Amino acid sequence: MKQRKIPLRKCVACQQMMPKKELIRVVKTPNDELLIDLTGKKAGRGAYLCGKLSCFKLAKKSRALDRALKSSVSPDIYDALEQDFIKVEDEFIAGKDAVDDEQE
Numbered sequence: 001m002k003q004r005k006i007p008l009r010k011c012v013a014c015q016q017m018m019p020k021k022e023l024i025r026v027v028k029t030p031n032d033e034l035l036i037d038l039t040g041k042k043a044g045r046g047a048y049l050c051g052k053l054s055c056f057k058l059a060k061k062s063r064a065l066d067r068a069l070k071s072s073v074s075p076d077i078y079d080a081l082e083q084d085f086i087k088v089e090d091e092f093i094a095g096k097d098a099v100d101d102e103q104e
């Protein structure tokens, strides 16, 4: 039996490789807007973060999004994204409900 490969992406904050659906995509649109993209389909350069606020905070602290998106991201934008991140976190967690077998 061949096993289908799960696409992995790296969280820009903690550098962990994770299945795409475990990650939240932040996209820089062609209009230079930074948005959280739960669909994963928006056009633009994307960066992935674990669906955890702690990873967003880490990214903010280390300016990981600047590096991942190859552009400077102002603290205001980080703050605005953080608010959005908090808003989508529940929706994101609800959306991936199927697997909940993380071992700790």
Ligand SMILES: [Zn+2]
Binding pocket: 011, 012, 013, 014, 015, 016, 049, 050, 055
């Ligand atoms: Zn992470």
